[in-house]
Amino acid sequence: MKVDTGIVKAIDTYLEKNSIGYRDFADSLGISPAAITKWRKVGNGITPARWKTLFPLIRPYLPEDRIYLDDLGHEQYSSNSTHQSDYVFEPKFIPIMVPAFHIADLEKYDDTLDSVTQFGVKLKAPLMEYRPKHKDKSNVFALVLNDDQFGPVLPKNTRLFVCANERPVNGSLVVVMPHGQRPMIGTYSRTGDSYAISEITGDRSKHIAGKTRDARNAILWVFPVLYYEVVTF
Structure with a gap:
């Protein structure tokens, strides 16, 4: 050291x-x-x-x-010494381990009662390495897609890293839990006091829209995707 x-x-x-x-x-x-x-x-x-x-x-x-x-x-x-030899690797991103879920797992998640970490412990979710590319982001989890449900936008074996502490921005990819439905992945847009979330599947069969002040009546929670990666083999 x-x-x-x-x-x-x-x-x-x-x-x-x-x-x-x-x-x-x-x-x-x-x-x-x-x-x-x-x-x-x-x-x-x-x-x-x-x-x-x-x-x-x-x-x-x-x-x-x-x-x-x-x-x-x-x-x-991770030492931050500026006197290290050029042969000593200093990581650009310090990896942390976060819980990894499947989309069906999120049907049971209520963010008013548990943090993502607590939910992961209850579910005995496996841990996955997350390399932070954003400062001061906590309560992050991984979402593993093992099928082509969200193709071709997100192919099989995609891993999304999602932040449960942040709110989405216009044009971002989000994971959302609508009332009375299953969790979905979609694109978020906002114009004035109105919002819309469209599922990214080919037929875009799911679409949630309305006034921002009424969002809680339609949505249990919505979390932005920080970034995703695809494992090809």
Whole structure:
């Protein structure tokens, strides 16, 4: 692990909060005080074994935007050191794991009672890697299309990443739950105080429209699609 300013500040904060000196901290870790001094210099390295011990201690004081979940669901830290070698990979997007649903699963979802995360836990939904391309987006889930129901616009094996915290913008792709119907994927449009959502299937058999002030009478929830990807094989 390469030391960055986040790690330096986290070590200092840990020592201050726990009223521990460098020597006592070093003794508790079984290392020399010189090693602590080394860890407080941006660009230096911390061995995997030492980082495994250090990380849980300073985790509460590390920058949250550098924390991510690995493939096993364990928290990891992505160093932001500008002194890293060119051979060290620094991810452009820090991946996180989000619940993955099928379109039929969403028939059971009520956003007034549960967050997407809570719903995923109740449903024991599998997790899928999401690489954020938008800042400050939370409550994201993946929607996996295993058939051609929404072709040719969204072919089989498309994965949509949907945000349950945002509202749609004109011209966006949305996942919507109409009252008394099944969830659908459509395009959202808004003109003045009127809105319309048209399903993206070939025959566009489903169409919801009306005044924005009356939208709650027709729609349980509507979430924008942040982006989607197609797995070809």
